[in-house]
Amino acid sequence: MQNPRSISSERLKLKFNATKHVLLLDLDNTLTDTRRWFANFILNSTEELAHALKIEPELLNRYYGDVALATTLHEYAFVVETIAAKVKAHSHLPPQKIMALAESFWEGFQKHHQNIEVYEGVHQTLAKLRSHFRSLDIIILTDSPDWVAIDRLALTGLLPLVHGLVAIRTEMPELRHSRYRDCLQKSKDRILAIKHKHDTRHLKLKLAISKACAKPSCAGIELIAKSLDGALGKLMICGDKESKEGMAAQNWRQYQRLTGEPTKDIHFIKADYGNYDLTHHHYQELEKQIHSLKAPKVNEQMVSAGPPVFRALERCDQLTEVIEEIISGKPSLIEVA
Numbered sequence: 001m002q003n004p005r006s007i008s009s010e011r012l013k014l015k016f017n018a019t020k021h022v023l024l025l026d027l028d029n030t031l032t033d034t035r036r037w038f039a040n041f042i043l044n045s046t047e048e049l050a051h052a053l054k055i056e057p058e059l060l061n062r063y064y065g066d067v068a069l070a071t072t073l074h075e076y077a078f079v080v081e082t083i084a085a086k087v088k089a090h091s092h093l094p095p096q097k098i099m100a101l102a103e104s105f106w107e108g109f110q111k112h113h114q115n116i117e118v119y120e121g122v123h124q125t126l127a128k129l130r131s132h133f134r135s136l137d138i139i140i141l142t143d144s145p146d147w148v149a150i151d152r153l154a155l156t157g158l159l160p161l162v163h164g165l166v167a168i169r170t171e172m173p174e175l176r177h178s179r180y181r182d183c184l185q186k187s188k189d190r191i192l193a194i195k196h197k198h199d200t201r202h203l204k205l206k207l208a209i210s211k212a213c214a215k216p217s218c219a220g221i222e223l224i225a226k227s228l229d230g231a232l233g234k235l236m237i238c239g240d241k242e243s244k245e246g247m248a249a250q251n252w253r254q255y256q257r258l259t260g261e262p263t264k265d266i267h268f269i270k271a272d273y274g275n276y277d278l279t280h281h282h283y284q285e286l287e288k289q290i291h292s293l294k295a296p297k298v299n300e301q302m303v304s305a306g307p308p309v310f311r312a313l314e315r316c317d318q319l320t321e322v323i324e325e326i327i328s329g330k331p332s333l334i335e336v337a
């Protein structure tokens with residue numbers, strides 16, 4: 001595992017003091033209904049892009065999946081340029097045209113992004129957690145790109161309700177052909193503009209980490225825990241996937257044992273309500289075309305050896321009761337998963 005101390009960041013602001021309980025919250029399909037939104041956006045966007053690049057939509061979707069696996073990002077800021085270079089679009093398209101294609105793709109992204117929704121009860125739950133548990137810090141730990149995560153939190157009104165954000169840093173690809181230089185710079189300027197338009201000064205922790213640190217790596221957890229400098233109370237992680245949040249929790253515990261550090265327990269809370277739309281016909285159709293969207297198989301032996309699901313939530317508002325149980329040690333009325 002990559003040493004968290006070596007992870008470069010854009011900005012690290014720590015204002016933790018005294019003992020703090022920490023809730024690490026996944027963003028996509030835990031707070032926001034990203035899966036359904038993403039399916040609608042991609043199904044409406046890739047056919048036009050494929051036509052412009054003179055390739056079949058099926059081939060473009062396959063390349064899209066390849067890029068997503070290589071970068072760990074399905075919202076990779078340079079995906080148009082990367083696919084264009086893969087199919088040698090520069091042999092028949094001028095740089096201005098490729099730049100226009102990227103611009104059009106991300107304009108569509110921004111337009112559709114306005115329609116992303118949060119799950120029922122999310123705003124009320126986060127507000128209640130903040131008011132009831134003053135010693136609790138809510139940190140978003142997401143595998144989305146940092147610029148997308150900031151924009152998504154702001155668009156949905158969730159940004160003021162969290163104390164920190166740890167997301168994936170977007171790396172610029174190394175494309176050999178010089179025709180892509182201006183295209184890449186234009187895309188880089190675009191994501192910087194999106195990041196900087198939102199006020200994030202209230203965040204105690206704001207960090208962009210390497211793709212190597214994406215879940216199920218425990219690097220994000222370790223980095224946050226180390227940032228507290230021994231002031232960590234209860235530690236909880238909540239997300240919709242055992243293959244990501246559940247395994248990250250287990251990997252962190254194993255990492256502590258291997259390094260001989262004092263073991264700090266972690267509670268994995270599964271947001272089951274975030275998996276209801278796995279059967280949505282748009283997503284099922286998209287999953288057939290973009291192979292990277294298929295959920296990885298969970299190693300059942302490793303999961304059974306790691307921290308179990310402390311609770312499985314059918315609704316987001318159940319999270320308050322579970323946090324109360326963990327912090328106070330008093331059992332809740334929610335059934336054990």
